[in-house]
Amino acid sequence: MIPPFETTFAVPLSCEDCIKDVSSSLYKIDGVHNVTADLPTQLISITGTAAPSAIVSAVQSTGRDAILRGSGKAEAAAVCVLETHASSVKDNVRGLIRMVQVSPTMTILDMTLKGVSPGSYNVTVRETGDISQGAVSTGGVWDAVAAKQEKRSIKGVFGTIEVGKSGLGTVFITKPIQIWEMIGRSIVVSRKQDSFDKEDPDTLVGVIARSAGVWDNDKTVCSCSGKTVWEERKEATAKGML
Structure with a gap:
């Protein structure tokens, strides 16, 4: 049996209805135990045993994208x-x-x-x-x-x-x-x-x-390029990144 673990994702959220929409989609996945979201930081935290790729797909089904920001404990x-x-x-x-x-x-x-x-x-x-x-x-x-x-x-x-x-x-x-x-x-x-x-x-x-553990990576702008995480994400997906 897989012990529950926590993952955090950056998701573009503009209102409480956005949170409800994304949360509703996530709770349909087997293995999702709890979903919490923070509007100011644009972060969603999921606790359970669901695969991160399944979580990304569920968020994308709502018309939004998701970037994994951290999984598990530090150095794990x-x-x-x-x-x-x-x-x-x-x-x-x-x-x-x-x-x-x-x-x-x-x-x-x-x-x-x-x-x-x-x-x-x-x-x-x-x-x-x-x-x-x-x-x-x-x-x-x-x-x-x-x-x-x-x-x-x-x-x-x-x-x-x-x-x-x-x-x-x-x-x-x-x-x-x-x-x-x-x-x-x-x-x-x-x-x-x-x-x-x-x-x-x-x-x-x-x-x-x-890779970053949960809450180890909360940057929204890269200090090297000055690009936002979403600009970096767009460039990465254009190159085939999943």
């Missing part, structure tokens, strides 16, 4: 943006994996792929974070050698994602691992088991990085 969340290294692809972002550690022995993984060929995709964490040559340079599957010696399941094998004809695939799973073990490693998502091809547009890679 991570993210991996998946990209193809194929030179033939213009907008190379093809997937996103959100990770939240909800207990000392459980991390949930919310994985989404978009714009890839239909089929079954293998998801593995690799030994290194070197993605300079795509999947080719990421090394072997993390923990594979130790797991074989100890005769147990491999921590770095996250299973598969099934992608339909629309090019979209999602999966929400749990693994008995901790966030700190994965930071700086890479993830490979591919229809191949190994012997990866850098020019395969359906072989995706990304580095696992820490």
